[in-house]
Amino acid sequence: MTVIFKGDFETGDLFQFGEVFGNPQVIIEAAKNGSYGARCVTTGIGSEASLERVGVYKKVPARRFYYAQCMMKLNQDLIADGNRVTVISMRGGTGPAGSCGFKKVGSVLRWYITKASMQYASSGPIVGQWHYVELYQDDATGGGLKLYIDGVEVLTQAEAAGGFLDGVIWGAITNVNYAVSVDIDDCVISDTYIGMEPPKPKLTIASSPELNVPVYVDEKFVGNTPIAMELPSGTHTVRVEDEVVR
Amino acid sequence: MRYLFTQWENGSPNPVRTLTIDQNLTIMANYKLATKRITFDSQPVKVQAVIAGQTVNAEQSIDLPEGSVVTVTVPRRG
Numbered sequence: 389m390t391v392i393f394k395g396d397f398e399t400g401d402l403f404q405f406g407e408v409f410g411n412p413q414v415i416i417e418a419a420k421n422g423s424y425g426a427r428c429v430t431t432g433i434g435s436e437a438s439l440e441r442v443g444v445y446k447k448v449p450a451r452r453f454y455y456a457q458c459m460m461k462l463n464q465d466l467i468a469d470g471n472r473v474t475v476i477s478m479r480g481g482t483g484p485a486g487s488c489g490f491k492k493v494g495s496v497l498r499w500y501i502t503k504a505s506m507q508y509a510s511s512g513p514i515v516g517q518w519h520y521v522e523l524y525q526d527d528a529t530g531g532g533l534k535l536y537i538d539g540v541e542v543l544t545q546a547e548a549a550g551g552f553l554d555g556v557i558w559g560a561i562t563n564v565n566y567a568v569s570v571d572i573d574d575c576v577i578s579d580t581y582i583g584m585e586p587p588k589p590k591l592t593i594a595s596s597p598e599l600n601v602p603v604y605v606d607e608k609f610v611g612n613t614p615i616a617m618e619l620p621s622g623t624h625t626v627r628v629e630d631e632v633v634r
Numbered sequence: 635m636r637y638l639f640t641q642w643e644n645g646s647p648n649p650v651r652t653l654t655i656d657q658n659l660t661i662m663a664n665y666k667l668a669t670k671r672i673t674f675d676s677q678p679v680k681v682q683a684v685i686a687g688q689t690v691n692a693e694q695s696i697d698l699p700e701g702s703v704v705t706v707t708v709p710r711r712g
Contacts, residue, residue: 591653592660599637599665613663619655627650628663630639 389582392454393446395558395575397424402444405575410442412559418571420459420518425573427463428560436563443559445479448577450554453526454478456575457582458558460521462513463569466492472500473562473570476523479555486525486533486545489561501535501543509535509542518573520584527551539584588618591626599632636668636700669697676708683708 395404397414400423410428418425426444434440448454456476466473472491477484486503490512497512501523513519522536531547556577560570576582594614595601601613604627610617613628639649643662653659673695674683680692686704690696698704 589655590658591655592658593663594660595663595665597637597665601663601665621656623652623654625650625652626661628639630649631668632637632639632665634635634637 389578389580391576391578391582392448393575393577395444395446396422397426397573398422400424402426404446405444406447407445408443409445409557409559410440412442412444412572418461418573420461420571420573422573425459425571426559427569427571429567429569430560430562430564432564432566434562434564439474439561439563441557441559441561443557443561443572444575445555445557446575446577447555448553450480450552451579452528452552453524453531453579454553454556455522455524455578455580455582456556456558457520457522457578458575459518459573460513461518461571462490462497462515463571465515466490466497466564466568467566468492469495471562471564471568473560473564473568475521475558475560475570475572477557477561478523478525478527478553479557480527480551480553485527485551485553486523487561488521488523488533488535488543499535499537499542501533501545503533503545503547505545507543507545509537511537511542522582524581525553527553536581536583588620590616590618591624592616593626593628595628599634601628601632603628635702637665638668640664640666668700670700671695671697674706681709 412426412428418427428442430440469492474487474489477487488501499509520538524534533545535543558575641647674690676692683690684707
């Protein structure tokens with residue numbers, strides 16, 4: 389895999405990206421990994437005729453196909469059927485190419501992809517939960533779009549007309565007339581499938597009897613027993629208090 | 635009540651341990667209640683006492699949880 393671009397907001401600002409739409413906020417509360425993520429909150433001026441955009445854009449060399457991924461979390465449910473939010477939009481020249489997001493259909497949130505037409509998956513984002521969202525587009529005749537959610541291909545669409553791709557927008561592009569909040573982190577563009585990070589091993593520490601003992605991992609206080617945490621593979625030190633008063 | 639670390643689940647007696655983590659792992663820190671040794675005696679006759687519900691002979695010792703409040707009962711007549 390060749391990572392062509394990675395924007396993780398760890399600089400604490402939006403300077404990793406070339407262009408900004410609306411007013412995305414780089415904040416600690418929007419981070420999935422590391423210290424920062426971007427919270428994209430729309431102001432409610434969207435409509436199907438004039439979508440509101442709050443997000444970031446990265447221009448890349450023009451080519452036929454790309455994979456674009458981000459971590460995304462929807463912070464509250466959409467209100468009405470027809471309300472939709474595009475999370476990743478591929479660009480070709482001055483206009484949109486293919487895109488993906490989610491929409492309220494039959495009172496249920498459902499993932500979608502769209503270029504020639506909008507197609508829906510049977511599932512959608514879970515409010516408050518982070519998801520891996522990855523869009524593949526081959527903008528050549530005979531190519532197509534694929535949407536992967538949390539490492540699973542959920543939608544595919546054939547490509548009708550040829551073209552090229554030269555940029556990606558991540559954020560909240562929406563038709564709703566109220567505030568919608570979406571957090572994004574770890575934006576990636578690649579020339580091959582990106583997928584999910586492998587799960588980190590989990591360490592669980594308990595005491596017997598259970599005394600809520602303070603625990604230090606790599607000399608940093610992490611909490612009291614019983615506690616479970618993901619740690620990078622490798623060597624770690626674990627220390628518990630040698631005396632506890634209860 | 636005061637508790638003292640005794641050992642990890644692998645028998646290591648040091649409350650600091652080094653782990654190589656490459657898969658899910660559960661570890662257990664074991665503690666014991668800190669105790670104090672109480673020795674009972676009686677003079678001039680040797681009687682039995684009941685201390686914290688245990689019968690104790692004169693000149694015998696028992697271990698009780700540190701900081702605990704216990705009742706000691708001895709016979710009215712020796």
